[in-house]
Amino acid sequence: MPYDHITNGFSNGYTNGNSELHVVDLRSDTISKPTQAMREAMAIAPVGDDVYGEDPTVNLLIQKSCQLFGKEDGILVPSGTMANMIARGPAQLAGVQQALVRNKNDGTFCLDEMCSRIRIDPDCHEPYTALIVVENTHNMCGGKVLPLEWLDKLGNIAKSHGIAVHMDGARIMNAAVASKVELSRIVRDMDSVCFCLSKSLGAPIGSVLLGTKAFIERAKRVRKVLGGGMRQAGIMAAAGIVALDSMMDQLRIDHEHLRQIAEAIHNMNSKIFKVDLQADTNILMIYLDNRKVTADKFLQRLYDVYPNDPIKVRIRASTRDNSCIRFVFYWEITDEDVQMAIKKLEYVIREFETKTSV
Numbered sequence: 001m002p003y004d005h006i007t008n009g010f011s012n013g014y015t016n017g018n019s020e021l022h023v024v025d026l027r028s029d030t031i032s033k034p035t036q037a038m039r040e041a042m043a044i045a046p047v048g049d050d051v052y053g054e055d056p057t058v059n060l061l062i063q064k065s066c067q068l069f070g071k072e073d074g075i076l077v078p079s080g081t082m083a084n085m086i087a088r089g090p091a092q093l094a095g096v097q098q099a100l101v102r103n104k105n106d107g108t109f110c111l112d113e114m115c116s117r118i119r120i121d122p123d124c125h126e127p128y129t130a131l132i133v134v135e136n137t138h139n140m141c142g143g144k145v146l147p148l149e150w151l152d153k154l155g156n157i158a159k160s161h162g163i164a165v166h167m168d169g170a171r172i173m174n175a176a177v178a179s180k181v182e183l184s185r186i187v188r189d190m191d192s193v194c195f196c197l198s199k200s201l202g203a204p205i206g207s208v209l210l211g212t213k214a215f216i217e218r219a220k221r222v223r224k225v226l227g228g229g230m231r232q233a234g235i236m237a238a239a240g241i242v243a244l245d246s247m248m249d250q251l252r253i254d255h256e257h258l259r260q261i262a263e264a265i266h267n268m269n270s271k272i273f274k275v276d277l278q279a280d281t282n283i284l285m286i287y288l289d290n291r292k293v294t295a296d297k298f299l300q301r302l303y304d305v306y307p308n309d310p311i312k313v314r315i316r317a318s319t320r321d322n323s324c325i326r327f328v329f330y331w332e333i334t335d336e337d338v339q340m341a342i343k344k345l346e347y348v349i350r351e352f353e354t355k356t357s358v
């Protein structure tokens with residue numbers, strides 16, 4: 001950590017004279033750690049061999065997930081990447097080609113453009129279209145919830161062409177909580193859906209892929225091909241069950257935290273920094289005028305604490321590109337963290353405004 005020397009030589013007013021500075025780490029929800037309840041559940045979880053279908057804790061997690069999503073069956077895999085790979089198989093694994101349709105800012109894409117890319121009875125030089133993939137919430141669009149009417153239209157188009165739809169629902173729980181729509185309704189027209197236990201839900205490992213019994217039968221073969229059949233996977237499923245049973249309310253708090261920070265930045269009326277006020281889940285994009293300040297420079301200043309700074313807080317975040325930084329909220333970010341982060345943001349933004357106006 002190249003900036004640690006900055007912590008030397010003065011005390012931090014927030015933590016009982018401890019010289020460590022308070023850090024608000026908003027880089028990603030993947031850094032969220034398992035809760036105490038999860039750790040305890042993992043320690044005592046009854047387990048068996050999941051490759052034999054004999055792990056009772058995995059089976060319970062799948063049963064709960066199927067109920068929530070209204071799907072027939074599911075499998076537990078180590079990561080979201082693997083769940084998506086199993087569901088669609090990228091080029092290097094399965095000879096599958098992808099046709100990308102450009103996103104709009106709200107996470108949707110133009111359905112007419114999608115239709116123009118569908119190849120139903122193509123020339124022998126072209127692959128035929130077998131699958132449409134959507135992402136909900138949409139990460140790089142700032143955690144946007146895909147509108148239900150749009151999903152319904154997409155579902156109808158896919159059905160009329162006999163094409164399957166897969167939802168990359170890494171953060172679909174955030175979508176359900178923000179839109180107050182049941183998971184089973186959101187994925188009604190989806191042939192398969194996966195969600196991450198390890199992001200905003202806080203579990204340490206794992207993603208669940210859901211679909212029909214026949215689909216999951218095939219998925220288990222592909223999981224083997226990918227090298228990922230796990231044995232006593234109930235250890236990780238146990239944390240997932242705690243996540244499903246007790247972390248949904250926390251997501252509402254995460255969304256509220258995001259709103260407080262978004263509004264604080266918006267209310268500054270900065271000419272340099274604009275916040276995405278449409279953000280309504282746990283991902284906030286902050287856009288900046290990179291002729292005045294680059295994303296890297298802003299990020300660095302949010303992290304640095306100079307000896308004369310009145311606000312002794314470091315904020316960690318990630319950059320999307322040189323004119324956008326991203327905050328992601330999760331259960332370990334507290335009310336106090338949010339208040340401190342707002343003070344720091346207000347201080348730093350005001351400083352840049354003053355510097356660049358002369």
Ligand SMILES: *Cc1c(COP(=O)(O)O)cnc(C)c1O
Pocket residue numbers: 078079080081082084135139168170171196198207
């Ligand atoms: C994180 C993420 C993935 C991949 O999940 P991992 O568990 O990190 O492999 C896939 N899709 C989206 C939208 C994600 O945010």
